[in-house]
Amino acid sequence: MSALEAVAMPVRYMGTKRYLAADVRTAIESVTPSGSVVDLFSGIGAVASALSPDHHVITNDALSFTTVLARARFCRGRRTEFAHLLPSIRLRYREREQELETAHESVLARESVALKADWKTLATFMANYPHVGISSDARCMARICAVADTREKYSLATLYFAAGYFSVRQSIQIDSLRYAIDQEAPCSVDWDWMIAAWLSAAATVMNAPGHTAQYLRVSGELSQTRVRRAWSRDIWAVFTDRIIDMTQEGTQKWREGNMSCNADALKIISSDALDGVGVVYADPPYTKDHYSRYYHVYETLYRYDYPASTGAGRYRNDRFVTDFSVKTKVQSAFEALASGVRARGIPLVLSYPDNGLLSLAGVNLLDLLTSHFTSVTLKSRPHSHSTLGASGGEQKKRAVENIYVCS
Numbered sequence: 001m002s003a004l005e006a007v008a009m010p011v012r013y014m015g016t017k018r019y020l021a022a023d024v025r026t027a028i029e030s031v032t033p034s035g036s037v038v039d040l041f042s043g044i045g046a047v048a049s050a051l052s053p054d055h056h057v058i059t060n061d062a063l064s065f066t067t068v069l070a071r072a073r074f075c076r077g078r079r080t081e082f083a084h085l086l087p088s089i090r091l092r093y094r095e096r097e098q099e100l101e102t103a104h105e106s107v108l109a110r111e112s113v114a115l116k117a118d119w120k121t122l123a124t125f126m127a128n129y130p131h132v133g134i135s136s137d138a139r140c141m142a143r144i145c146a147v148a149d150t151r152e153k154y155s156l157a158t159l160y161f162a163a164g165y166f167s168v169r170q171s172i173q174i175d176s177l178r179y180a181i182d183q184e185a186p187c188s189v190d191w192d193w194m195i196a197a198w199l200s201a202a203a204t205v206m207n208a209p210g211h212t213a214q215y216l217r218v219s220g221e222l223s224q225t226r227v228r229r230a231w232s233r234d235i236w237a238v239f240t241d242r243i244i245d246m247t248q249e250g251t252q253k254w255r256e257g258n259m260s261c262n263a264d265a266l267k268i269i270s271s272d273a274l275d276g277v278g279v280v281y282a283d284p285p286y287t288k289d290h291y292s293r294y295y296h297v298y299e300t301l302y303r304y305d306y307p308a309s310t311g312a313g314r315y316r317n318d319r320f321v322t323d324f325s326v327k328t329k330v331q332s333a334f335e336a337l338a339s340g341v342r343a344r345g346i347p348l349v350l351s352y353p354d355n356g357l358l359s360l361a362g363v364n365l366l367d368l369l370t371s372h373f374t375s376v377t378l379k380s381r382p383h384s385h386s387t388l389g390a391s392g393g394e395q396k397k398r399a400v401e402n403i404y405v406c407s
């Protein structure tokens, strides 16, 4: 497959540069980089994917779940044949599933009744389910599971996200599959692959609008049908499809030269990770929406760390916040980015729309970059951004996307 051919994305992602990846690649090549490309805000890796197999990449993002997607697709190692892993994974999966089904027998029965009843019954079931966001019993259980070194540890989705983002039955399946993967794929290459497919399966069935800031509630017959449809999907069946889709991209040689990091972009630019790098590509967030809020379900599933969590949305309390998404701080974040990369003597390629938060803060990005670099060129093209309905707005917003090449 050629690098720019469509590769299935593991999760739907706001602000993905999939549509712009070919232009970004051209901009990167215009500075003839003599080392790897660092993708500082790599998200789900649309640009890294477009750079294969010709330019080695170091992906980086503040959200840790993105790193397992990157490792599974872009990094080194030979996978075991899935046919060899499948029987033992399925066995472990069924073991834990049966255990959890027995433990949650009565709530599963109530869920089954609610799914067949009128929309109000389903809405009431969803509102009253005792998850960690509202129930002290669930929080107490989460504290116990967090330190368990037995199978009891595998109950996170059921305690955090059931009867909302997933049905109770699906949450049990998600926990059971995580247990099976942790037990049967301890080698890192297989574990990354399976966990990436597990997250992608969760994304596929999730009762949410693409991002996970909140789940879809039931307020009438139409939403009842949507929730029923989402909740009827079987995690195991979707997982076995995603395992096949989650291919290793590029060539083995290309993957051997790649790396994946999980750090604040403003910290990593002064670290060893940039030693010998040929060019920095930056695609910072451009709205006041913090990605950690919109993708918290994946983050908590991936980390499986039973975080403190409150409210109906069940957000983790330690969400990462970035100055790039704060109007009063966005200018200093850009200044730090430009001066940090400039200090390393590395060219910078940056994509940012004309209606980004920086312009709302009254700052001209071209002027800002020109004050740090001797040469800045700009290429613009119109584009519709996918917002996935963030901030309750439209699904698509028209904008001009700018690519700045600074050297």
Ligand SMILES: C[S@@+](CC[C@H](N)C(=O)[O-])C[C@H]1O[C@@H](n2cnc3c(N)ncnc32)[C@H](O)[C@@H]1O
Binding pocket: 013, 014, 015, 016, 017, 018, 040, 041, 042, 043, 044, 045, 046, 047, 060, 061, 062, 063, 263, 264, 265, 266, 283, 284, 285, 286, 291, 292, 322, 323, 324
């Ligand atoms: C516009 S998206 C990038 C999309 C990516 N280019 C793609 O095609 O998938 C911005 C990304 O920056 C990440 N992010 C936000 N602030 C960050 C920071 N200070 N350091 C590192 N990553 C950050 C977000 O988690 C998000 O994935």
